[in-house]
Amino acid sequence: MTVATRTHPILYVDDEPANLLAVQYAFEGILPVEIASSGEEALKMLGERRFSVLLTDQRMPGMSGVELCAHVRDRHPDVVRIILTAYADLHSAVDAVNRGQVLRYVAKPVSNEELEEVLRTALDAHEATRAMRELQERALRATPARAVSRRLAVQLAEPLRRLRSSLAHGGDLVVALQRTEDPTRREALLGELRHAREDAEREVMQLEEMRLRLDAELVPDAAPPPAVDLARLAEGAVRLRRAKLDPAIRIALSVEGTPRAFVEASLFGQVIDALLDNAVAALSRKGGGRIEVVVGESEDTGWVTVRDDGPGIPEPARLRVFDPGFSLHGGAGFGLARARERVESAGGALDLERSTEGTSFVLHLPLADRMEDRSGEYPKRRTA
Known part of the structure; x- marks a missing residue:
């Protein structure tokens, strides 16, 4: 499945030019990837236009990947943040996940196929966040806040629970993939990872369906359409x-x-x-x-x-x-x-x-x- 052209791009940050070119080439025509060679350049790009996902190497001169993610969380909280890390830097990445600075870490080396699944899942997470925010904003503009709160809490609870479960399961599968070299086991895990991503996509679609239904209910017939x-x-x-x-x-x-x-x-x-x-x-x-x-x-x-x-x-x-x-x-x-x-x-x-x-x-x-x-x-x- 090819990500739709309307998706905001992924920003990949690495101080090694060879890595930047390799990732950009690997996903050309498959995923929308733009590149930056430092944390400072990445922050400048994020301030100029919108991105869905930040994928950053951990070990870089000047600003590390964890430090970059902390800045992005404060300035651009909607951007999904992922760290690529070597085993020696694993502790810092895990700590960043626990503190909410990143969605997950990916241990190197990682295959293009595995990385593609991680990035697609991250794009789904970003789309779900966008759909939920639009639901809340549209409802709050049209109905009393208390009634909206109760209604949205009921409507969103189950799809959000399933989405969190799919994303968490996907993260566990990525870790398991990186710990095995058995080809049969890896193929089975990749298949399960694809299913987890498809489950996440279905929940995103349900949220989008809810947004469309809310549009129909809340926009008065006499009001001009946007x-x-x-x-x-x-x-x-x-x-x-x-x-x-x-x-x-x-x-x-x-x-x-x-x-x-x-x-x-x-x-x-x-x-x-x-x-x-x-x-x-x-x-x-x-x-x-x-x-x-x-x-x-x-x-x-x-x-x-x-x-x-x-x-x-x-x-x-x-x-x-x-x-x-x-x-x-x-x-x-x-x-x-x-x-x-x-x-x-x-x-x-x-x-x-x-x-x-x-x-x-x-x-x-x-x-x-x-x-x-x-x-x-x-x-x-x-x-x-």
């Missing part, structure tokens, strides 16, 4: 769907721009889900296949294409695909007719594209930046 990042919302929808898919069905996301549109996040999520439902149903009948979600922007519109390599839609059905009550694959749900209606009420369009194979739907929404440039106001909604 400008939202379509790529980020599409990423969340894909992550949620990926966790539920049959292994024979693959789903990929690519981002070709940074479109923002005036639309409710919950509405956008429902429309994308309806399109994904259609694609999954088509591929399930075929026995598997590929779904591609592409997000981009043109001069005035942001767009999302959802296409599959299934059997396609016969011509008679193409003429009725958006008719109320018509179903391509049976069953109820949000439905394509309702999806188009809701998109049009937000000033956009939903169309079935001509395709030589499979099925391709495209969603268009006016770009918020263009609307603001022209009038300083959000677009007027059309009544159904």
Whole structure:
């Protein structure tokens, strides 16, 4: 699974140029990694832009890895902090974990495969923290604090417990990996580590689902919708769907721009889900296949294409695909007719594209930046 392009990058700090280049090369096209050659340079970079994860060597001249993590905890507490350490420096790293300065340490030497699993788990931890913070902020803006506190405590308790358990188990597996040289045992541990990361991803997705539901409940119908990042919302929808898919069905996301549109996040999520439902149903009948979600922007519109390599839609059905009550694959749900209606009420369009194979739907929404440039106001909604 490739980390989505919207993720803030990982910052890797090491005073050895060869190590910096090796890690950057190993994860090129797999994980977003930027590099710094000292603690001072790392702090400067962290002050200039956002990062999800800090991975730092412990033994460096000037500022050690533990000292760097302590500074980052105070200045950028949302950044997940990990220390790479040799056995001789293990005591300092363990002490830093116990004092809350780092999420975990990784003993050297470590393989690229092991390090990738550690970094992916750290990205999941960062995403979970972000989702929880957004849940709390949105709820507090709309309801009395005491009621919010009780509600969130109940809703978050179980997914947080499972997430902490998955992250802790992943840390134990990394330690076990580094203590064995038996190839069979290492392969088994790596498989278990992947499962632990997938468990953590599922909990992050559940938190994102809760955030979308809270959006739908708390945003009044009469209030203007905020400008939202379509790529980020599409990423969340894909992550949620990926966790539920049959292994024979693959789903990929690519981002070709940074479109923002005036639309409710919950509405956008429902429309994308309806399109994904259609694609999954088509591929399930075929026995598997590929779904591609592409997000981009043109001069005035942001767009999302959802296409599959299934059997396609016969011509008679193409003429009725958006008719109320018509179903391509049976069953109820949000439905394509309702999806188009809701998109049009937000000033956009939903169309079935001509395709030589499979099925391709495209969603268009006016770009918020263009609307603001022209009038300083959000677009007027059309009544159904």
